[in-house]
Amino acid sequence: xxxxxxxxxxARAIGLGSAKEGxxxxxxxxxxxxxxxxxxxxxxxxxxxxxxxxxxxFIAWLKTPYVTALMILLLIAAFHHTAxxxxxxxxxxxxxxxxxxxxIAVRLGCVALAVVGIIATLQIAFAG
Amino acid sequence: MIIASSDQVSRATLFKxxxxxxxxxxxxxxRIGPGKRWPAPAxxxxxxxxxxxRYDPDTPENPRVDTFEVDLDDSGPMVLDALIWIKNKxxxxxxxxxxxxxGVCGSCAMNMDGTNWLACTRFISDLSTPATIYPLTxxxxxxxxxxxxxxxxxxxxxxQPWLQSETPDPEGERLQSSAERSRLDGYYECILxxxxxxxxxxxxxxxxxxxxxxxxxxAERWLADSRDEATEERLDLLEDPFRLYRCHTILNCxxxxxKGLNPGKAIAEIKKLVVExxx
Numbered sequence: 515x516x517x518x519x520x521x522x523x524x525a526r527a528i529g530l531g532s533a534k535e536g537x538x539x540x541x542x543x544x545x546x547x548x549x550x551x552x553x554x555x556x557x558x559x560x561x562x563x564x565x566x567x568x569x570x571x572f573i574a575w576l577k578t579p580y581v582t583a584l585m586i587l588l589l590i591a592a593f594h595h596t597a598x599x600x601x602x603x604x605x606x607x608x609x610x611x612x613x614x615x616x617x618i619a620v621r622l623g624c625v626a627l628a629v630v631g632i633i634a635t636l637q638i639a640f641a642g
Numbered sequence: 643m644i645i646a647s648s649d650q651v652s653r654a655t656l657f658k659x660x661x662x663x664x665x666x667x668x669x670x671x672x673r674i675g676p677g678k679r680w681p682a683p684a685x686x687x688x689x690x691x692x693x694x695x696r697y698d699p700d701t702p703e704n705p706r707v708d709t710f711e712v713d714l715d716d717s718g719p720m721v722l723d724a725l726i727w728i729k730n731k732x733x734x735x736x737x738x739x740x741x742x743x744x745g746v747c748g749s750c751a752m753n754m755d756g757t758n759w760l761a762c763t764r765f766i767s768d769l770s771t772p773a774t775i776y777p778l779t780x781x782x783x784x785x786x787x788x789x790x791x792x793x794x795x796x797x798x799x800x801x802q803p804w805l806q807s808e809t810p811d812p813e814g815e816r817l818q819s820s821a822e823r824s825r826l827d828g829y830y831e832c833i834l835x836x837x838x839x840x841x842x843x844x845x846x847x848x849x850x851x852x853x854x855x856x857x858x859x860x861a862e863r864w865l866a867d868s869r870d871e872a873t874e875e876r877l878d879l880l881e882d883p884f885r886l887y888r889c890h891t892i893l894n895c896x897x898x899x900x901k902g903l904n905p906g907k908a909i910a911e912i913k914k915l916v917v918e919x920x921x
Contacts, residue, residue, distance in 0.1 A: 523792045524800065527800045533884075537917050537920060540887055540917070606847055
């Protein structure tokens with residue numbers, strides 16, 4: 515039998531109503547993007563400057579406090595921004611259970627990758 | 643490029659339509675079959691062919707694209723004139739909406755040469771040969787060039803497009819300064835033809851929840867109104883990952899607005915207000 519939706523057009527348009535949030539996500543996207551502009555330029559410039567330098571020299575550079583700090587800031591900003599951006603892509607293109615599955619995978623994946631990166635940086639800074 | 647008005651869009655396009663086969667990914671019932679050819683009347687000197695989408699709900703047949711040869715010396719200069727000429731002289735079953743024929747009512751919005759516009763304000767000479775005439779995209783088709791806009795008007799109703807005020811009604815008019823009145827410029831001109839919402843990719847993918855540029859421009863029109871007192875409820879209603887934030891500033895809305903408005907900017911103004919009230 516044909517499935518009929520007998521809801522009024524207005525009821526269908528309203529759906530489950532407003533989430534009354536979303537501005538936090540939108541704002542965090544812009545703020546992390548602003549942070550990423552100087553941080554990404556800095557990393558790109560530093561990597562180009564280090565082409566040809568030895569492993570030991572690179573590790574020594576990474577151990578300097580300001581470099582360690584900037585690296586950790588970059589990892590936080592980059593993975594926060596990635597998680598926020600991918601969430602938008604998922605909400606755009608996936609629906610029903612696929613949306614929630616993908617969202618959970620992206621969230622946990624980004625947190626895991628950020629933690630791994632930060633631990634590696636700290637390991638080099640304090641123990642390497 | 644960030645554009646502010648449809649008059650900045652060049653008429654020349656690289657592809658007339660996205661280069662995939664015509665029925666690519668289309669549901670079986672909606673696939674477009676071959677249509678009829680309607681030759682020009684004998685004696686016509688200057689003619690132009692129009693490929694027009696046809697769908698008749700009273701037959702079990704699929705939609706088709708008919709080719710009409712229009713006698714340009716017998717028809718007016720606008721696409722709507724050509725459609726009326728076809729309906730009067732060739733095929734009276736051709737169905738389309740029209741009323742004012744001067745870009746004020748918004749009835750004759752359709753897709754011409756791949757761009758949504760009003761048939762009454764588009765010159766025939768602006769279209770390539772053959773000219774392709776389709777109904778507005780992303781809506782169920784009632785017949786030929788007439789789309790079902792029920793959902794779009796329900797979304798418009800949802801943003802409560804009327805003045806809301808707790809203050810007792812004044813004796814006379816509700817006064818506005820010239821500056822307050824000028825804040826409505828660029829919003830009040832909207833004629834709800836839905837060219838923008840029909841052309842919005844975010845509305846294609848999530849039109850059930852995303853309000854679309856037309857409804858959001860109207861929402862901003864009431865937020866910008868100095869006489870309205872429901873800003874809090876309006877912003878509560880709009881702040882939602884789908885209703886508002888599906889807009890990714892693609893700006894197809896601004897490109898296609900036949901009134902030269904900028905729905906993309908109106909939506910950006912709403913996003914600014916929502917952030918402003920929480921920080």
